């Protein structure tokens with residue numbers, strides 16, 4: 508394999524972006540986590556959590572469109588099950604400055620698929636064509652339009668589906684090669700991802716278990732894909748993409764316990780800024796990763812998860828912080 512491959516960018520229409528990018532994780536990769544990922548990874552594409560077109564179109568306070576400018580380059584991900592609301596939602600997203608629009612055709616959650624959104628769209632290609640046509644007409648070339656898919660809904664049809672998406676205007680396909688019943692844990696279908704890559708002319712991005720550069724290299728050998736999305740590995744570890752991109756340049760980037768705890772405190776504060784005084788509650792799902800290397804982590808985790816206020820949580824985290832702060836890999840805190 509050509510070693511410069513990892514240093515090259517990929518081009519999605521007018522956008523030039525690094526090969527590694529952050530995957531959307533609903534309830535996890537929200538604005539606070541994305542801002543912290545940006546501290547470590549200044550140029551990689553980030554993506555919002557999936558939001559239904561009706562929600563974006565109808566909301567009065569524009570909550571789903573709020574982000575901090577540091578999150579750019581930032582793509583917006585929609586879900587949709589019919590044509591209603593697409594035009595208005597697209598206008599709002601473009602006006603808010605998102606640099607790409609992505610359509611989710613991969614979510615396996617029954618609460619999403621029962622309305623025909625997410626991965627259920629893969630089982631209804633005629634309806635998908637109507638929806639994608641509506642998106643590309645509404646976007647009218649102003650930002651790239653991309654589609655995130657699975658191996659299929661109940662049956663694997665990613666190859667046919669990805670070709671249809673490309674033929675109707677998708678300028679990149681992100682594939683998580685598992686079917687809807689396979690959720691997020693079964694074996695990934697590398698062969699199917701390779702077939703999709705070989706059949707398409709637009710960039711194909713792989714999503715699934717990328718948690719190290721060694722793994723990304725293996726995925727590339729097996730599939731030939733152009734790009735790599737990092738999902739769960741970023742959960743409570745905003746430095747993870749930096750670890751991987753540095754490894755791709757033969758560099759070592761590590762975050763020690765002390766810096767991880769500092770970032771836990773930063774993350775807590777950003778959650779409070781973003782979600783108000785109750786913001787410490789959603790932060791609880793990020794906490795276990797941040798503290799996993801502290802001594803007696805499981806006891807601390809139990810205590811932290813039981814805290815009833817942001818002040819208690821902050822005090823407990825400060826108790827954990829080493830008195831002497833170290834600096835790691837040039838990131839100053």
Ligand SMILES: Cc1cc2nc3c(=O)[nH]c(=O)nc-3n(C[C@H](O)[C@H](O)[C@H](O)COP(=O)(O)O)c2cc1C
Nearest residue numbers: 530531532533556557683714715716717737738739
């Ligand atoms: C909690 C959770 C939430 C997710 N939310 C989204 C989402 O909003 N949009 C989406 O396209 N994929 C979503 N995914 C799928 C991920 O983007 C990704 O494709 C999948 O987790 C596999 O990659 P990973 O192994 O790197 O996490 C979600 C996955 C998880 C576990």
